[in-house]
Amino acid sequence: MRLINIKPSRMTQLLLALLPFVLLVVAYGIGSAARLAANPSDKLLPALGAITDAVNRLAFLPDPRTGEYTLWSDTLASLGRLFAALGISTAIALVVGMLVGMIPYLRALLAPFLAAISMVPPLALLPILFIALGLGETSKITLIVIGVAPIMIRDLVLRVLELPREMIVKAETLGGTSWQIGLRVVLPQILPRLITSLRLQLGPAWLFLIAAEAISADSGLGYRIFLVRRYLSMDVIFPYVIWITLLAVLTNLLLDWLRIRIFPWSELGKGT
Amino acid sequence: MIEVDNVWKEYGDQIVLERVSLTIADRAFVALVGPSGCGKTTFLKLLLGDERPSQGTIRLDGKLLAPEPGPDRGVVFQRYSVFPHLTVLGNVLLGKEFSASRIAARLGGATRRAAIEEARALIAEVGLTGSEEKYPAQLSGGMQQRLALAQALIMKPRVLLLDEPFGALDPGIRADIHVLMKRLWNETNLTVVMVTHDMREAFTLATRVVAFERPRNAPAERDRYGASLSQDISVWPPRVAGGGDPDTLTLSPDRDDPIHPTGPSRDDPAHPA
Numbered sequence: 001m002r003l004i005n006i007k008p009s010r011m012t013q014l015l016l017a018l019l020p021f022v023l024l025v026v027a028y029g030i031g032s033a034a035r036l037a038a039n040p041s042d043k044l045l046p047a048l049g050a051i052t053d054a055v056n057r058l059a060f061l062p063d064p065r066t067g068e069y070t071l072w073s074d075t076l077a078s079l080g081r082l083f084a085a086l087g088i089s090t091a092i093a094l095v096v097g098m099l100v101g102m103i104p105y106l107r108a109l110l111a112p113f114l115a116a117i118s119m120v121p122p123l124a125l126l127p128i129l130f131i132a133l134g135l136g137e138t139s140k141i142t143l144i145v146i147g148v149a150p151i152m153i154r155d156l157v158l159r160v161l162e163l164p165r166e167m168i169v170k171a172e173t174l175g176g177t178s179w180q181i182g183l184r185v186v187l188p189q190i191l192p193r194l195i196t197s198l199r200l201q202l203g204p205a206w207l208f209l210i211a212a213e214a215i216s217a218d219s220g221l222g223y224r225i226f227l228v229r230r231y232l233s234m235d236v237i238f239p240y241v242i243w244i245t246l247l248a249v250l251t252n253l254l255l256d257w258l259r260i261r262i263f264p265w266s267e268l269g270k271g272t
Numbered sequence: 273m274i275e276v277d278n279v280w281k282e283y284g285d286q287i288v289l290e291r292v293s294l295t296i297a298d299r300a301f302v303a304l305v306g307p308s309g310c311g312k313t314t315f316l317k318l319l320l321g322d323e324r325p326s327q328g329t330i331r332l333d334g335k336l337l338a339p340e341p342g343p344d345r346g347v348v349f350q351r352y353s354v355f356p357h358l359t360v361l362g363n364v365l366l367g368k369e370f371s372a373s374r375i376a377a378r379l380g381g382a383t384r385r386a387a388i389e390e391a392r393a394l395i396a397e398v399g400l401t402g403s404e405e406k407y408p409a410q411l412s413g414g415m416q417q418r419l420a421l422a423q424a425l426i427m428k429p430r431v432l433l434l435d436e437p438f439g440a441l442d443p444g445i446r447a448d449i450h451v452l453m454k455r456l457w458n459e460t461n462l463t464v465v466m467v468t469h470d471m472r473e474a475f476t477l478a479t480r481v482v483a484f485e486r487p488r489n490a491p492a493e494r495d496r497y498g499a500s501l502s503q504d505i506s507v508w509p510p511r512v513a514g515g516g517d518p519d520t521l522t523l524s525p526d527r528d529d530p531i532h533p534t535g536p537s538r539d540d541p542a543h544p545a
């Protein structure tokens with residue numbers, strides 16, 4: 001049988017999916033054991049036991065100085081910033097994207113501007129933001145918004161323009177006004193795409209968040225990683241990285257689940 | 273009555289249509305035929321108001337056509353005529369919701385119930401009863417086109433414009449939908465203009481067949497000379513809307529189409545056999 005026609009069963013599929021993760025942990029264990037055997041005070045690849053100790057200390061024991069559970073207060077601070085920024089970006093993208101996509105005059109006015117804006121490297125703006133908006137939450141949230149909103153807007157504009165002309169004409173022959181067509185024909189059809197667009201921006205959003213937290217913050221997952229870096233505390237950095245990844249993966253799955261729940265039709269046309 | 277008076281349509285340097293004059297009587301069923309690329313869709317877009325003539329005028333009942341599509345002219349395209357995010361019922365209701373509620377474009381209470389009643393009747397008329405809650409992606413091609421017809425007809429348009437609406441359907445399903453189309457044309461106060469590349473379809477359905485042709489079709493001349501009317505044939509024996517006996521109409525699809533009994537059609541998986 002051809003390789004392209006041999007398909008794994010469900011059980012095999014599950015095992016295969018787990019395999020790379022297991023291999024990674026095993027490889028880490030071997031590497032760590034080898035380094036520690038050569039030098040018991042090696043900090044680069046701490047033993048798995050040391051990592052679980054650190055997780056235990058950060059997640060389940062209050063910090064002796066502040067009385068807070070470090071992992072949770074860091075997570076709360078970071079997610080607060082991230083979701084605030086993503087919420088603002090999504091709202092901006094929806095309003096601007098729909099208007100620019102639907103109204104030719106606004107498109108003529110804004111499309112070239114948006115194309116230029118989305119090419120500005122956001123991290124290069126970070127010093128300006130810190131100077132103009134201070135070192136507080138505003139500048140961090142603004143950085144993320146500047147980083148992800150223009151791309152989301154352009155994505156939505158493209159999606160609006162991709163709607164078949166026939167569909168819009170049909171809505172006009174049903175007597176729809178610009179507003180009604182926007183509300184009942186365009187909006188529902190681009191909302192699933194907005195969610196997908198948001199999912200694709202999760203990666204960049206985390207990047208900008210951690211960059212901002214690394215430079216100026218007193219809490220947050222990125223702040224912690226860059227703080228303990230000075231002590232080479234790999235036992236803290238590794239679990240934090242895994243935790244951030246896990247949060248991003250879960251958000252991604254949750255958003256896709258929401259899309260299918262709210263817009264069941266968006267799943268139907270696929271594959272045809 | 274639709275009066276097309278000496279209409280030209282140019283795209284940039286390319287002349288697509290020239291010297292097109294045509295008067296379409298009320299309740300006529302006009303089939304537009306012609307080789308691919310000769311401007312049939314362009315002509316339909318002019319009637320629709322989606323494109324404007326470069327020269328000449330188009331009048332509907334004596335008044336110049338509005339420069340954009342409106343509810344007096346319904347349309348069914350070959351594809352993309354229905355909304356994928358609305359159910360069958362939602363698709364048919366949409367026109368009602370647009371006209372009844374300017375801001376929310378949604379109905380509630382008694383008006384909604386009345387609109388649903390009307391929509392269900394139309395859905396039954398096109399043979400989609402039982403599929404009200406399905407999305408278009410769950411319907412076959414033929415069912416989607418019937419849905420598009422019902423959706424257009426709820427606005428009670430004066431003119432129904434069809435651009436190769438049945439071109440992508442299998443022959444058997446096409447014959448079914450021809451029967452439906454004839455019935456709708458007979459029962460509603462409709463003037464129909466249908467583009468088709470299928471001569472048999474044209475003569476099966478229409479009261480009048482109009483052919484477009486490019487008189488000069490040499491490559492060097494193609495852009496400088498547009499297509500215009502080359503044939504205008506009234507179908508014999510004459511068909512009159514509302515004139516036929518509906519029973520004969522439903523039972524004898526036409527000439528060489530296979531005969532189908534009335535009732536659920538073959539492209540309706542929703543109906544148990």
Ligand SMILES: Nc1ncnc2c1ncn2[C@@H]1O[C@H](COP(=O)(O)OP(=O)(O)O)[C@@H](O)[C@H]1O
Nearest residue numbers: 283286288306307308309310311312313314315
């Ligand atoms: N929006 C447009 N811009 C430029 N040329 C167009 C446009 N629409 C149609 N045409 C040209 O007009 C001609 C007729 O097209 P069309 O009306 O679609 O033909 P038909 O429907 O008879 O196959 C074609 O040569 C096509 O390239």
Ligand SMILES: [Mg+2]
Nearest residue numbers: 312313314435
């Ligand atoms: Mg065409």
